[in-house]
Amino acid sequence: MTVSRSHIAALRDAADTGVSFDGLSVTVDDGTYTFAIPDERHTGLDAAELADVATANNAYVTNWYHWTRIDRTDSEQTYLRWLEHADGLAVPQRYDALSEGGLTRLWGELSITTTLDRDEAQRRYSIRHENDTNTDRAELAVYDDPLDAREIAKHDDDGHYRPLKTAPTLRTGWLFADLSGHELLRTIDFLYPATVHNWYLERHGELDVSHWRETAQRQTGIYDLIEELGGDQLEWLTEACCVDSQCLKRRQWDESDDEPLDTPRGDGVFPCREPCSLVIAVARKLTLLEREQPREYTFELTPSEKEQLETLIDAVAEGRTEEIREADTDDGANRYRARYLRAKRFDEHGRLSGVPTSEDDTEN
Amino acid sequence: MSRVHARSGTDTKQALVIVAHGSHLNPDSSAPTFAHADTIRESGAFDVVRETFWKEEPSVREVLRIVEADEVFVVPLFISEGYFTEQVIPRELRLDGWDVSAWESDGTSADHATYEAADTGTTVHYCGPVGTHDSMADVIIQRARSVTDDPTVGPGFGLAVVGHGTERNENSAKAIHYHADRIREQHDFEEVRALFMDESPEVDDITDHFESEDVVVVPLFVADGFHTQEDIPADMGLPTDGPGEYPVPGTVGETRIWYSGAVGTEPLLADAILERASDAGAEISDAIERVRRSTRETRDVVVGEP
Numbered sequence: 001m002t003v004s005r006s007h008i009a010a011l012r013d014a015a016d017t018g019v020s021f022d023g024l025s026v027t028v029d030d031g032t033y034t035f036a037i038p039d040e041r042h043t044g045l046d047a048a049e050l051a052d053v054a055t056a057n058n059a060y061v062t063n064w065y066h067w068t069r070i071d072r073t074d075s076e077q078t079y080l081r082w083l084e085h086a087d088g089l090a091v092p093q094r095y096d097a098l099s100e101g102g103l104t105r106l107w108g109e110l111s112i113t114t115t116l117d118r119d120e121a122q123r124r125y126s127i128r129h130e131n132d133t134n135t136d137r138a139e140l141a142v143y144d145d146p147l148d149a150r151e152i153a154k155h156d157d158d159g160h161y162r163p164l165k166t167a168p169t170l171r172t173g174w175l176f177a178d179l180s181g182h183e184l185l186r187t188i189d190f191l192y193p194a195t196v197h198n199w200y201l202e203r204h205g206e207l208d209v210s211h212w213r214e215t216a217q218r219q220t221g222i223y224d225l226i227e228e229l230g231g232d233q234l235e236w237l238t239e240a241c242c243v244d245s246q247c248l249k250r251r252q253w254d255e256s257d258d259e260p261l262d263t264p265r266g267d268g269v270f271p272c273r274e275p276c277s278l279v280i281a282v283a284r285k286l287t288l289l290e291r292e293q294p295r296e297y298t299f300e301l302t303p304s305e306k307e308q309l310e311t312l313i314d315a316v317a318e319g320r321t322e323e324i325r326e327a328d329t330d331d332g333a334n335r336y337r338a339r340y341l342r343a344k345r346f347d348e349h350g351r352l353s354g355v356p357t358s359e360d361d362t363e364n
Numbered sequence: 365m366s367r368v369h370a371r372s373g374t375d376t377k378q379a380l381v382i383v384a385h386g387s388h389l390n391p392d393s394s395a396p397t398f399a400h401a402d403t404i405r406e407s408g409a410f411d412v413v414r415e416t417f418w419k420e421e422p423s424v425r426e427v428l429r430i431v432e433a434d435e436v437f438v439v440p441l442f443i444s445e446g447y448f449t450e451q452v453i454p455r456e457l458r459l460d461g462w463d464v465s466a467w468e469s470d471g472t473s474a475d476h477a478t479y480e481a482a483d484t485g486t487t488v489h490y491c492g493p494v495g496t497h498d499s500m501a502d503v504i505i506q507r508a509r510s511v512t513d514d515p516t517v518g519p520g521f522g523l524a525v526v527g528h529g530t531e532r533n534e535n536s537a538k539a540i541h542y543h544a545d546r547i548r549e550q551h552d553f554e555e556v557r558a559l560f561m562d563e564s565p566e567v568d569d570i571t572d573h574f575e576s577e578d579v580v581v582v583p584l585f586v587a588d589g590f591h592t593q594e595d596i597p598a599d600m601g602l603p604t605d606g607p608g609e610y611p612v613p614g615t616v617g618e619t620r621i622w623y624s625g626a627v628g629t630e631p632l633l634a635d636a637i638l639e640r641a642s643d644a645g646a647e648i649s650d651a652i653e654r655v656r657r658s659t660r661e662t663r664d665v666v667v668g669e670p
Contacts, residue, residue, distance in 0.1 A: 073432055147402065150398055154391055155391065161389070161390075161391040163387075163388040163389070163419070163420070164421075165420075165421045166421075189422075189430060193421040193422035193423075193426070193430065194421070194422050194423075194426040194427075194429065194430050197426075197429050197430050198426070198429075201429075208483060210425075218455065220447075220451060220452070220455075221447060221451075221452075273426075274425065276421075276423065277388070277418065277419050277420070277423060278388060281388055281419075
């Protein structure tokens, strides 16, 4: 590993105003340089000696150059440094780890690994599904264009369309193997749009959360009516849509600033700053349904049939209907069991126990 | 919320944001938006090009914070002026002081207006929708050429421009009539008609509206979906084998129907997006010419340049 001349020249120039970064300190006084790193200090250096000391401590110098001489936005800089644990690992340990297999962070379902390029001057990034961490590279489709992430994000492994980008249903079987920092950010931005920037704002205490009330009040047209929802209904709505099993964002919005919701916010690393369009669309349907008044119905069910109804609803809510084995008749949501119940308890109009749904339901 | 600048202070980039409806249900809804964004990216006209959606992510509420530029041209990929372009998009972008009168539009003449976004401080040049730009007439004709595979299509052919139509927004029909009228005046189709799904004159009666044996039907929709792939073919009486499975040309009565699918899927639409941004002051030099060349082989100007 060598420090390029341009790095040393840049360091010498920067010494005029003082360098202090990630444990490296370089100053100049009366034409002589002082070069210091933790546990090591060299004083009275001329330019050639400075170059020698810099070369001997190249990790500190290339690290300084990488993080202070390349143009990035603050959010990009903060995020890329977080990826390599810059706040927790001293430069020598960090460089060792980056050179020996890299440093990995999880971001939702993404596993992001930072390594050093061959010259050990630039960071390179790879990104894959966390479930593919131990999958042989030969078995993964390798991409290099961030724009390709749009197609990856579109369908889950079963081919179903993903209307919510941060649902925990990201497809597996792909790899972006060799990205620059900027390309990595663009790739993430197509997989989990705006998550990095909102995470950054949150870290700086600047996340602009829009709570349910103001979001609902903002709606017009067919969504105008969602203002009717409140209290328990919002608890049920967030439990339905916003918990970790449904969305990887950590919910930071509540009913209002001083009316928190009890539904778990989630353990996600990136925040959710306002109800998303999917929640708004679901809320609209539920608002219409919640306008109905409850009625009393009388059904006759065996204890096992009552339990079976509970199991069926639970199976759909948990998305586990695909997992139920064909012949597993112990499972109340098994298809044969469900078809039997339908055959036994529904009339020809599909009504449970033949009971009319409403008073004007005159099907006989 | 503070702006997050590139630390070099060279944050004078010019960005384009294309706003489209998107869908929670239809995976193909966003496809034309991405395709046109890619065409414009390749043209090099903007430092940054980003897609945003009402129903998909990044949401219109959050797109400006992920576009590294102080100056953003926002072009709605919508067919007509109305609820989305006049209310929803400006609200979601948080355009301070937005008022539709800034466009001084008669329903088809919205151009652009400049505002600051409240959350990011971004300067937003907010453009009228792609669908009411004059260059859409060219896109419709290009669609007719594509579907007939005839670069000189016109004589002997009728052209139906089909819109959704809606009682709720008179501008929805205005945009369709506007383009149909201009093409009728300036191009050599035998007959040009504006037809609608939900108001009269209805596309159901397509053969009643034309004398020509060959009729090109171009629906003014941004993306292919239920309306363009199922409703309209069925309304016209085209024989279908399922969604999007109709013959081209297909025969209805005595008429050969050349049904083109959504106009929004025509590559030349990227040109109309660029024209919108250019009208609003974006400096895009020869990108328009390059996009025109890359999306079609020849360009016969059918309408006077504005």
